[in-house]
Amino acid sequence: MPHQSATRADITRWKRLYRVLKRAKAPITGRRVATILRFEDGGETTGCNIEQRGRIVHAEIMALSASTRGTKIKNIDIMANGSRVDHAMPCDACCAALIRRSLPNTRVNLYWNDTRSHFSLALHNIRSRYKPFASVPRARRKTIRKFLQTHTFLTTIDRNMVAAICERLHAYNNAHQLYPAELYISGSASGRGGPKSLLAKKMSGVAYWDIDLIFIFPKKIPGDVHEFIRRAYLESLIKVCYRNPRIQSKVVPSYILELGAKDSDDFHFRKIFWAKGMPLELRPPHTKKDQNVPSSIDVSVGRTLTSTMTPKYLKRKWYLRLL
Numbered sequence: 001m002p003h004q005s006a007t008r009a010d011i012t013r014w015k016r017l018y019r020v021l022k023r024a025k026a027p028i029t030g031r032r033v034a035t036i037l038r039f040e041d042g043g044e045t046t047g048c049n050i051e052q053r054g055r056i057v058h059a060e061i062m063a064l065s066a067s068t069r070g071t072k073i074k075n076i077d078i079m080a081n082g083s084r085v086d087h088a089m090p091c092d093a094c095c096a097a098l099i100r101r102s103l104p105n106t107r108v109n110l111y112w113n114d115t116r117s118h119f120s121l122a123l124h125n126i127r128s129r130y131k132p133f134a135s136v137p138r139a140r141r142k143t144i145r146k147f148l149q150t151h152t153f154l155t156t157i158d159r160n161m162v163a164a165i166c167e168r169l170h171a172y173n174n175a176h177q178l179y180p181a182e183l184y185i186s187g188s189a190s191g192r193g194g195p196k197s198l199l200a201k202k203m204s205g206v207a208y209w210d211i212d213l214i215f216i217f218p219k220k221i222p223g224d225v226h227e228f229i230r231r232a233y234l235e236s237l238i239k240v241c242y243r244n245p246r247i248q249s250k251v252v253p254s255y256i257l258e259l260g261a262k263d264s265d266d267f268h269f270r271k272i273f274w275a276k277g278m279p280l281e282l283r284p285p286h287t288k289k290d291q292n293v294p295s296s297i298d299v300s301v302g303r304t305l306t307s308t309m310t311p312k313y314l315k316r317k318w319y320l321r322l323l
């Protein structure tokens with residue numbers, strides 16, 4: 001199991017977090033978050049995120065402002081709505097605020113909303129993962145599989161799938177030499193997704209939820225870009241072992257991006273592609289409980305990198321260039 005099993009104290013805290021979570025208001029991001037700060041002297045304060053009139057205040061900040069204690073924080077419990085524990089990961093600004101009032105070895109305990117278990121990380125480790133990378137590595141076409149192996153957390157089968165998508169795009173570029181497309185990988189599977197990568201690595205190295213790919217078509221996009229990507233994904237799935245994949249796709253909100261870039265003409269769309277009835281070996285281990293969730297690719301398409309990636313990811317170079 002990727003996470004610690006629940007003790008009686010965990011269950012008590014889980015219930016408390018769950019109650020606090022009900023008070024959260026997240027009409028902007030849709031992500032409700034609750035936190036409990038546990039202090040050295042045994043005292044506790046709680047907080048939940050509040051989003052109103054365009055203003056967003058995170059749960060950790062709410063909990064900090066509710067406390068005037070002089071003692072240090074020993075433990076930080078956080079829970080988000082939905083089934084993804086990575087949504088409970090504190091942001092850079094919250095880590096900075098928490099560290100000022102914490103012990104050197106303070107732990108952050110991320111609680112699953114639905115399983116009553118949690119995953120524990122050191123606060124200073126999370127904080128250090130927000131640092132920017134020095135440069136963006138770029139894959140060479142001939143060694144793409146090796147590159148994916150050394151630079152990302154992708155499993156063998158997903159590596160082969162992504163390498164096949166690269167091949168498909170390379171063929172497209174050969175036919176469109178004036179305006180070659182680019183491909184990037186980001187997020188937890190990329191190994192450069194900041195603290196989410198830390199979580200993925202700790203959770204056995206393969207526990208990413210999806211594969212974030214960013215396609216850049218600088219001048220023109222192919223006649224039907226949805227169809228192009230769908231085909232590339234389909235052919236890649238067939239190539240890696242899956243005989244008769246049926247592709248499904250859905251448009252997903254990209255809320256952080258949309259706050260700043262939804263007006264940009266350079267952003268085309270964001271969509272998740274997955275295959276119905278995908279065999280077990282293609283799925284990441286976290287889906288064991290829910291066998292219907294396959295490994296998927298989360299695709300963003302635009303004309304420029306700035307239109308498809310959040311400023312935070314861009315600034316910190318949390319991505320790899322594949323093509």
Ligand SMILES: [Zn+2]
Pocket residue numbers: 058059060090091092093094095
């Ligand atoms: Zn925060």
